[in-house]
Amino acid sequence: MVDTTNPILKDCKNDNSKLKIWVKSLTDDLLKQRLILTACNFAKKFHKSDIDHLIKVTDILAQLGMNTDVLIAGILHDIVETQPTLLDEIEQRFGSKVSQLVDGVDKMKFIEELNDNKHKVIHNKVDTERLRNMLLAMAEDVRVILIKLADRLDNMRALRDHNVEKQRRIARETLDLFAPLANRLGMWQIKWELEDWSLRYLEPENYKEIAQFLDERRVDREKYIQQVLDKLLLALDNAGIKAELSGRPKHIYSIWRKMKKKGLDFQEVFDVRAVRVIVNTIPECYATLRIVHQQWQPLPTEFDDYISNPKPNNYQSLHTAVIGPDKKIFEVQIRTDEMHNHAEFGVASHWRYKEGDSEYNDNFEQRLAGLRHILQWNDEDGDVNDFLEQFKSDMFDENVYVLSPQGQVIDLPQGSKPLDFAYALHSKLGHRCNGVKVNNKKVPLNYSLKSGDVVNILTIKEESPKRYWLTQPDHLKTKEARDSIRNWFKKQDNKQHILDGRQLLDCLLQCLNIQNYKIDNLAEQLNIDSVNELLAAIGRGEIAMKRIADTFKQEINLTPYVDIEVIADDKIGLLGEISEMFSQENINILATNTKTNKTENRAYLKYELEVNNITELTGILLKIDNLDCVVKVWRNK
Structure with missing residues (x-):
């Protein structure tokens, strides 16, 4: 394998003179040189003066054309692992952008923790895909991923110093997780090197065999390619096309993969011989293609x-691939300089040689928004149409990726709640839920989960899901969780369902102030055979209260203006809480009257409301009735 490490960094270690030479090679700006050197000296305090790895990571970022903030973040990227308080000092010394990048990279370390021998998270393609999605979803700034990839690349370059078991574990993780991630971000340079290093430790015999074949035939191959380049350059000159031509290096992993996939011997892998042509415009790309096909016979497939x-x-x-001299097949790639820049550096190309806020633009932000969906396309050799279908299906429902305390990654729709997570793990866990901790802090059940959250469901011994989980719109997101809860209630004792249904129906009749109502009339209107079956269906949550309220249209002759009354425990903020409910339901308050009884600690509230229909009225009455402090709420005739 070709060693792509910056020669300035060979045995650099703590040689300050070499360090200064390296910093000068990064930028001519004296102020930026001082900032980078300051960062190096700052990092030395926490690495026993040895920052060799940090410098090499930063040099990779410099080769990608990253700006000064990213280079400084590369130098400081792992010093906060055991000292989180350093982030404040980093922000004071180097600015908020640097501290945000360093903080982001530090959060990415959970990948290694998840994949250690204790957790063994990566079992299959689904697990790996979830981790890749989670990694990008957590990164508020994609440059965090670039720093992480540079960190992994330098680790792979130094992996030869570790034992075989560790080499294979890290190489497997790199090939499964980080190389495909680099590919999705279009970072070809990092992708191929990660793949080659991984193959070196996972398939050492195959790696050595291919490397030996390449080395033995290198002189003949280079002579052959030069002959092709000379002929093509002359043809392009005659056509008035200015082009940059070169032999394209073929990497060991891609050769091994093609041999394995197609069952070929090394001699049959024709694109070991490859040429790259870079021109100025897209029309020149197609003109060059025509010239190539005029010079040599193309292979249509x-x-x-x-x-x-x-x-x-x-x-x-x-x-394209053509039959060249001596009837040997070789491959040709044709692209513009802009295409080449993107092919080599991927998303990094959009930050190259740019400083400050100018590095962002609307078009690029739109392209980044699609990267999370692109990550969900797992088969690199699959049909593009498969990807497009996946893209369409996920376009409007981006997922979040959260973890169990044991490190299991669960993907859920955006806006999911802790109960959705509990039921995704196991229905019994959801049924026994009695609270939740997220990142070791207690949160309410209507907390919206974010990618990277570690969710710990607190449980009781007996299964006891709550009916209000189904009626509160901010407690559940997924259909699966709702169905699990409904199915649980269906399985409970029918007598209890009837009692629960009677209680719910009585509450509704009270709220709407409907008296002397014959329930068998309701059963008939809903095409249910008996009153008990109706009450059981209500108790199981199969019939929504708003649907029942719709059947009372004849009983009420509702007007646009309705009076309701509330009796509640007197407490600070009660009026504001109820008023906020009206606002959320877009219900207009025409008048209000409030009285309190300090002896009884009771509040008596009267409202005149403007409502459109009985469904709207029912919804707000039930919502008020669900408040813990409310004793009674009803519609006044």
Whole structure:
């Protein structure tokens, strides 16, 4: 494998003179040089003066063209692992952007923790895909991912110093998680090196065999490619096309993968011989393609137009394979300089050589928004149509990725609540839920989960789901959780369902101030055979209260203006809480009257409301009735 480490950093260690030479190679700006050196000296305090790894990570970021903030974050990226309070000092010394990047990278360390021998999270493609999605979903700034990838790349370069077991574990994780992530972000340079290093430790014999074949035939291959380049350059000059031509390096992992997938010997992998042509414009790309096909016979099955149909990670290029001299097949890639820049550096290309807020633009933000969906396309060799279908289905329902205390990753729809998480793990866990902790802090059941949250469901011994979980719109998001709760109530004793249904119906009749109502009339209107079956269905949660209220239209002759009364325990903020409910339901308050009885500690409230229909009235009455402090609420005739 070609060593791509910056030669300035060879044995740099703590040599301050070499360190200064390296910093000068990054930028001519004296102020930025001082900032980077200051960051190096700051990092030395927490690394026993050895910051070799941090410098190499930062050099990778510099090769990607990252700006000064990112370079400084690269130097400081792992010093807060055991000292979180350092973030404040980092912000004071180097600014909020640097501290946010460092904090983001520190949060990414959970990947290694999840994949250690204790948790063994990565079992299959689904688990790996969840981790990749979670990683990007947690990164508020995509440059956090770039720093993490640079960190992993330097770790892979230094992996030879570790034992075989660790080499294989980290190589497997890299090939499963980080290399595909680099690919999704279009970072080809980092992707191929991560893949080659991984293969070196996972398939050492195959790796050595292919490397030896490449080395033995290198001189002949280079001579052959130069012959092709000379002929093509002359043809392009005659056509008035200025182009940059080069032999394209073929990487060991991609050769091994093609041999394995197609059952080929090394000699049969024709794109070991490859040429890259970089021109100025898209029309020149197609003109060059025509010239290539005029010079050598093309293989029709080996042509791909990724300019008209870019890959999901926005990669663009023309690919063709032709029969060259001596009837040997070689591959040609044709692209513009802009396409080449994106192909080499992916999303990093949008920050290259830019400083400050100017590094963002609306078009780029829109492209980044699609990256989370792109990550869900797992098969690199799958049909593009498969990806598009996946993209369409996920476009309007982005997921969040949360963890159990044991490190299991669960993906849920955006806006999911702790109960959704509990039922996703196991229905019995949901039934026994009695509270929740998120990131070791107690939160209410209507807390909206975020990617990266560690969720611990607090339980009681007996299964006891609550009916109000179904009626409160901010307690559940997923249909699966709702169905589990409804199914639980269906299985309970029918007598209890009837009692519960009677209680709920009586509450509704009281709220609407309907008296002397014959329940068998309601059963008949709803096409239910008996009163007990009706009450049991209400008790099981199969019939919504608003649906029942709709049947009372004849009993009430509702007007646009309705009086309601509330009796409640007197408490501070009661009026504001009820008024907020009216506001949330878009119900207009025409008049209000309030009295309190300090002896009884009771509040007596009267409201004149403007409502559109009985369904709207029922909804607000039931919502008020669900308040713990409310003793009674009803519609006044």
